[in-house]
Amino acid sequence: MTGPVSGPATGTTAEAARTIARARLRERARVGSVTTALAIAALAAFLAALSYGDFSISLPDLLASLTGQGLPTVDYVVHRLRLPRAVTGLLVGIAFGLAGVLFQRLLRNPLASPDVIGVTSGASASAVLSILLFGASGAALSGSALAGALLTAALIYTLAWQRGISGYRLVLIGIGISAGLSSLVSFLMTRADLSAAEQALVWLTGSLYLSSWDTVVPLTACLAVLVPAALVLARALPRLQLGDDTARGLGLPVERSRLGLLVVAVCLAGVATAAAGPVAFVAFVSGPIAARLIGGARPAVVPAALVGALVTLVSDFVAQHLLGGHQFPVGVVTGAVGAPYLLWLLAMTNRAGRGG
Amino acid sequence: MRKLAGIGVLVLVAAALSLVVGTKAIPVGTVLDALVRFDPADPDHLIVTERRLPRTLAGLLVGAALGLAGAVIQGVTRNPLADPGILGVNAGAALCVVLGISVFGVTTLSGYVWFGFAGAALAAVLVYAIGSLGGDGASPLKLALTGAALTAALASVQNVVLLTDSATYDQFRFWRVGSLTGRDAEIVAQGAPFLLVGVVLALGLGKILNGLSLGDDVARSFGQNVTADRVWCAVAVVILCGAATAMAGPIGFLGLTVPHLARLLTGPDYRWILPYSMLLSPVLLVLADVAGRVVARPGEVQAGIVTAILGAPVFVLLVRRRKLAAL
Structure with missing residues (x-):
């Protein structure tokens, strides 16, 4: 670190320190302003989801209803119909955004998000199995998706363990397991009757149709634990990114912090998938978008979560209202936006020689 | 022997x-x-x-094609994990078959052939092109990630079609699993000529692959034209994978x-x-x-x-x- 600041001139050192301090201050200010802007945008999208629809609600009416002083008809639409869906969208987006950025930073690869490396396909296989075999819905469906995500992640981690974990091995094994699981899902689909298979397909695309207070309450409870845990553990990320040996040299228990972060990230992805299905690409795009907005090398954890929420809410709005007469699941829109972005990112990272 | x-x-x-x-x-x-x-x-x-x-014949043909294609892909990419499923080639074929069923009203397995072909070829070219950008060429991790990412991307486009068109979905879900069930003599007769060409081409690539496996520089010093060799390998793989996928699904x-x-x-x-x-x-x-x-x-x-x-x-x-x- 002291390399460039050589020589006896202490004046230059002090100057350099001042420059660094100024740069840090600028960076912090930028992180702060981007985070605030994202939070405001997410809030606006949330309010829009509540007020817009076949039955439009003006902002004063909406605020009155949210604070418990609204008209009965407005209360019904807001509290029974729209609030569960909007809250689910918000929370699921936060969870996917966090899970994605943690995976990508941990494995030091912008492509290694939970939806690419097989965690969500474990959740999907298990959920489709329970839809088709037991006609599961609601809490049972969520439970089986969560269990599937955790089991698959444990399996991938165990199989990738060889005197430590290398990100490279973990990603490849995840891809292999995911390919195997997705043919299992395809097989299950041929065994079901058409309407059950279509119901499973909607779930597999990721949708907020089925949100109700029954799904919102457990989701909120899980996130109340997981999000603070993620934020605390994520403090180790900048040191982990320096590489295992350097991080160890700085006194970080590398394997333990990595395992902790992975567990939290898997739980976040699993809980979100359980609530809304594997909404395509939200986990994948949030981290890189946030990083680009902030423009530094620091892991943008909180902004990534907010980007996730914003992307999910806006996509659901588009899928509900702006695609003609047909109401699509939210995953259709996130997929349509995410897919081209993904290919572009692949081309860019590979050209820069950071693809692997 | x-x-x-x-x-x-x-x-x-x-x-x-x-x-x-x-x-x-x-x-x-x-x-x-x-x-x-x-x-x-x-x-x-x-x-x-x-x-x-016919089902047995189809199995023998498709099997031979996929085995050869796998060996050629692994040789030409110098990548032990290359496989049409992992590399997204199957997803490309699947998307084109969906479009064939839904947009062009194809209903027979023999009609899927051309769509499967086109999709497999497009996806193979795309994955290899994106995966080999950058200094160190097409490394196993880059190719596998590109394949997985492309699979996810194509699947979401495919879902848009399937969600709005339940008749297409009903046909497609049976094709997607990859099966020899119900393959009749017509399908075998249709696929066989392609596979024959592919097999002859691939079997002739042994010496070329041996050269490429030593690295591009060494291969060049033996007088091989590395680029032309790669193109021949790619042609063989696309013919074999495309025809096999069209016959049996991915x-x-x-x-x-x-x-x-x-x-x-x-x-x-x-x-x-x-x-x-x-x-x-x-x-x-x-x-x-x-x-x-x-x-x-x-x-x-x-x-x-x-x-x-x-x-x-x-x-x-x-x-x-x-x-x-x-x-």
Whole structure:
């Protein structure tokens, strides 16, 4: 670190320190302003989801209803119909955004998000199995998706363990397991009757149709634990990114912090998938978008979560209202936006020689 | 040579099993009769000649094609994890088949051929082009990630079509699993010429692949035209994978595992790996198909599912082996 600041001139050192301090201050200010802007945008999208629809609600009416002083008809639409869906969208987006950025930073690869490396396909296989075999819905469906995500992640981690974990091995094994699981899902689909298979397909695309207070309450409870845990553990990320040996040299228990972060990230992805299905690409795009907005090398954890929420809410709005007469699941829109972005990112990272 | 003859015998055994074993129990004598003294009035004979024989032939052809294609892909990319499923080629074929069914109203398996072809070719070119950008060429991780990412991307486009069109979805979900069920003589006759061309082309690539496996610079110093060689390899792979996928649907993991088995038996010389892969792979596919008929009586588990369930652990084993990039 002291390399460039050589020589006896202490004046230059002090100057350099001042420059660094100024740069840090600028960076912090930028992180702060981007985070605030994202939070405001997410809030606006949330309010829009509540007020817009076949039955439009003006902002004063909406605020009155949210604070418990609204008209009965407005209360019904807001509290029974729209609030569960909007809250689910918000929370699921936060969870996917966090899970994605943690995976990508941990494995030091912008492509290694939970939806690419097989965690969500474990959740999907298990959920489709329970839809088709037991006609599961609601809490049972969520439970089986969560269990599937955790089991698959444990399996991938165990199989990738060889005197430590290398990100490279973990990603490849995840891809292999995911390919195997997705043919299992395809097989299950041929065994079901058409309407059950279509119901499973909607779930597999990721949708907020089925949100109700029954799904919102457990989701909120899980996130109340997981999000603070993620934020605390994520403090180790900048040191982990320096590489295992350097991080160890700085006194970080590398394997333990990595395992902790992975567990939290898997739980976040699993809980979100359980609530809304594997909404395509939200986990994948949030981290890189946030990083680009902030423009530094620091892991943008909180902004990534907010980007996730914003992307999910806006996509659901588009899928509900702006695609003609047909109401699509939210995953259709996130997929349509995410897919081209993904290919572009692949081309860019590979050209820069950071693809692997 | 004796090993090769032994595998030849295995091919015959697998084919015989595929003719004898099925949902309806038909005695071995009757099966033989059907082949030698065919009697069109006998329903058992009809099952053997109209159902099981074309299905077995399709299995042998598709198997040979996927095994060869796997060996060529692994050789040309110098990548032990190359496989049409992992690399997104199957997803490309699948998307084009969906569009074929939904936009162009294709309803027959033989109609899927061209769409499967086009999709496989496009996806292969795209994945290799994106995956080989950058200084260190197409590394295993880059190619696998590009393939997985492209699979996810194509799947979401495909879902848009499937969600709005339930008739298409009803056809497609059966094609997607990769199966030999219901493949008749027409499909075999349609696919065979492509596969023949592909097989001849691929078998002739042994020396080229040996050169490429030493690295581009060494290959060039032997007087090889590396770029032209790569193009020939790619043409062979697209013909073989495209036709096989069109005939049987996407069958994963076969092209991945078979070349490694062949390498265990013969060592690193591609002039031997190619024929061994061509003979070993149909044995595995036909046996997988037979196993699928037996395990879930009276229903069937499609051959593509059986190969995936057996192949995924092999993939994991390969990843866990050291020196992954050093092929």
